[in-house]
Amino acid sequence: MLHSKNRILSRASPVDLEDLRPHLRVIEMQRGKVVAESRARVNQVYFPHGGILSSVVELEDGWAIESGMIGNDGAFGAAQALDSKASLHKVVVQVSGLASVMDAEHLKAVALSSPDLLALLIKYEQFFLAQVQQTTACNAVHTVEQRTCKWLVRMCDLVGTELQVTQEFLAQMMGVRRTSVTSVASQLQKEGLISYSRGNISILDMALLQRRACECHRTVRELYAAEFDATERTALPFRPSTCR
Incomplete structure (x- = not known):
């Protein structure tokens, strides 16, 4: 199991x-x-x-x-x-x-x-390609704050509200300067969306974080549901007990 x-x-x-x-x-x-x-x-x-x-x-x-x-x-x-x-x-x-x-x-x-297994693996690769394409568009047109919020929501979908990640690594993953991420993270912490200390980020207000993110986090969830089954459109798709 x-x-x-x-x-x-x-x-x-x-x-x-x-x-x-x-x-x-x-x-x-x-x-x-x-x-x-x-x-x-x-x-x-x-x-x-x-x-x-x-x-x-x-x-x-x-x-x-x-x-x-x-x-x-x-x-x-x-x-x-x-x-x-x-x-x-x-x-x-x-x-x-x-x-x-x-x-x-x-x-x-x-x-x-x-x-059946071959089809399952191909479905996932189609989703991953779509995720990469969505990320490309996101990086081109959305603000650092929108992308930071989206990135945190996506991480929460996969591993929960307690995240071990440094601002330096987050900046590298988004292709921006650390000072940009530091400014956004400080503002999010001031507003009570997250808390941050020594490489640990806790998500405190997921609903507001999702509203501040661009639409890309929602699109990625919908793309996953579309490739697999429609029942996941309402429980999209990863960790709804902690992230929704």
Whole structure:
């Protein structure tokens, strides 16, 4: 049952899960660990139970920006496993947590023998691509405050209201200067939306934080529901008990 804490594995049929189970092992993802380098072959597939993986685009001048988050709603490495491709971007553990992990070659063998599992993995990749596209648009047109609030809401969806993240890392993930994030975080704390101390952010008023965010957090939730099932449109989709 431990593997089913990941929302993709929980959707696999009992037969597919039994075929996958002998190859799955549970590990602790340590914050800061790089699970894939840009343009490097992917040898393992990650199904997070908690924690967050960040897909990061690195530029020659040293800037880096997050293009998408992967939490217990998804998987990293499945698409690459299916056709032996390299990772397009660097993938790093943003928030520590447990994950089910298996060798890419084993996932490929099971998926190619199961149309249902293959379709499930493709659905998630379609959602992730849509998330990346939404993030691109968001970074281009929305303010730092809107993006910060959206980023915090998305993290809450995946791991809850207590977040271990520094302002420096948050600024890097959004591709902005730390001073910009510090100013926004200070204002949010002054207004009682969050509290912040020594790399720990507590979300105090999720409803107001969502109203201050751009529409992108809601769009990402709706995109997930659209790819999977309509019942998640009202309980969108991750941790409604703590984040809604």
